[in-house]
Amino acid sequence: MKLRPALLWTAVLAGGLGLWAGQQLDTSSEKGSGSFPGVEKEPDPTRKAAAAGIGDPLPPIVLPDLSGAPVDLQRFHGRPLLINVWASWCAPCVEEMPELAHFAAAQRDQGVQVLGLALDTAEGVQDFLRRVPVDYPIVLESPGPADASVRLGNTQGLLPYTVLVDAQGRIVRQKLGPFAKGEIEGWASGG
Template sequence: MKSLPKPLLYVLVAIVAAAAGYWTSRGGGGVYLMPRLDSKAAAEGDTNAVAPEAGLQVHALRLPDANGQFHDLKTLKGKIAVVNFWATWCPPCRREIPEFVETYEQFKDQNVAFVGLSLDMPDKVADFRDEYRVNYPLLIAPPEILQLAARLGNPSQALPFTVILDGEGMIREIRLGTLSKAELEGKIRALML
């Protein structure tokens, strides 16, 4: 069998990529798969198999925001913490964050913290923060943050990925894909009991 000429192959790849992007941006998918550097397929992990104490790794982080100011996530201790792994170029992330903003506004005075760990350039995060009026810290994470996401129950390293920690830093909820405002509110309220 004869292989396709390279220009035709490039066109086919572009069409598939455009269709996938369109499908994702139209709500057809709640997960944006990150490109993998290895040859293994990105597998969905059993989030129930993650040890709750793995969440303590989040408290060990110290990351800058878009303005270069560093934030120690050990300040999350004692609070219910919603930790969202996201990027400005991720369509499901862009749909989810406005509801996170509303939810944080509702719970910010009730010992609840939100933090976004972005896989992006500071200027893009700053523009996004300003455009969407994000009212919680959006921190700039190095590419290695995906390894942490994998240890927290996201072996496929897809976005968005949200981890909800209790006041002790224990993982109480893991969500790969989008999390609606109603779901998020329910999960936070359950931890407040």
């Protein structure tokens, strides 16, 4: 059977268009969207977020509190902020909670603000707080390669993890591991 030249060229053109379209929809591309207007790529759940370091601004983070209301971490701007990342199932986190609660209570309205960032479920946190109540705000996040802890510089993904943000919104200290008794005050003051 002999192919006609027009049919052969049509097959070649269709194959070329198919290859071009495949390249345009390649999901390994670093672009935020494909070349087709209005078609956004799905975010890659395995891709890690950029981790902030000392001197970097507090990344934009909005997380739900225990009632589900969104909390924008930028609202704490103007006073130093200690963000403690923890989970109810993390034994060292649980051990340092009374120290954090004592520190937060001593700060009053002028000192360092304290925020708990729980990589946990709302139910797990609420159950924990019934046994070990704290007076500072708690926000929730699902653990993952791009969670708020990672964005705050916790590249190892271990808990507890604490960040100190200055009044201008810059990260000035980062700590992996629990605070020893009496350590928080000196750490938060730069000592």
